[in-house]
Amino acid sequence: MAFSADELRVLRRALAIALHPMPLSDEDVQDCLRLAGSVDEAVGEAGRLRAFLLADLARYRAALPGSVTGYLELLQDALAAGYDPRPDDLAALRALRGKPLAAALLERCQILAERSVRARLAGRSAALSAPGPRSRLLALPGGRAADREPDRPKAPAAPVPGRSPAPGSRPAPKPSEVFPPRRRPTPPPSEEERAAG
16 A cells, blocks of 8 residues: 555654644644545455455456466466465366466465464464353252242142141142043944934
8 A cells, every 4th residue: 555745744643643642733633534534445445456356366267277377367466465375276276287387376375375274273272272261150940049049939849658748738639630530422322212212
């Protein structure tokens, strides 16, 4: 990203103010806001160009081997812009390694891919070795937590066989009270009974 002479002047002034805080004039504030807007616009444009370049690279890769020259040029541009080669790129370059440029790019991409994998593994191992934040311990139902919750309705205890129920407690119902016996359906009257009736 290149700054104009005016933008460099504003940037230098903003850095001086950051190092030695002092009141700002309205003009300085407006200059800083304009510079921040220009930087945001440039970053957004760089992101759009990168997305376009990567989409173009994928199209050229899909059209291989007919698009060898264009693919290799685009891959060089993408690598210069900080692109991490993908497994598809390595496979394509291996298929094209008969060409000197493709062989050189394959060697470069393998080094970059290896660095990228090592960096990811180092980040993952650092995350695994660092102790994570302690989670809150939650009380499970029962135990001492149950003693502290008097409002909670408790299920009645099942009666122990051979013991009389505690005074004031309701006796457990008999199975015949809970599940009354089924009545057998009466068969329909026969023709003789109907005739007699």
